[in-house]
Amino acid sequence: MATKIGSLLFCPTCGTLLDLPKDSEPNVLCEQCGHQEPATSYENIKITTRSHPDAFPSALRQKRKTQTKTHDSDNLGDLVSEKCPACNHPEAYSKALQLRSADEGSTVFYTCASCKHGWRVNN
Ligand SMILES: [Zn+2]
Ligand SMILES: [Zn+2]
Helix, strand or coil, X not given: CCEEECCEEECCCCCCECCCCCCCCCEEECCCCCCEEEHHHHHHHHHHCCCCHHHCCXXXXXXXXXXXXXXXXXXXXXXXXXXXXXXCCCXXXXXXXXXXXXXXXXXXXXXXXXXXXXXXXXX
């Protein structure tokens, strides 16, 4: 019977570290002395060998989808009471953009809810 140290097997005759058995071969041949160790000696070792948990990502981790961020480029802004200078429609979409520095105020873009005419007002 071979000597087991951790997951390694050593030749009982000469103490040489033995190779892992190949699937097709029933014995492991000691390259040093020619001793043949039955591959079954490795079975207990294989059972105790555990896979690292990270090798199996959890189902939850795989199912978690990347949240699609709401694409808001088509968002015209909030509907406010603002008369359109082009068609006199009383409502327009308002969108404030902080283009300039804070003490200079912001620019509000309006888009007419009726004719889609766009204009901007500097506050
Ligand atoms: Zn040997
Ligand atoms: Zn309009």
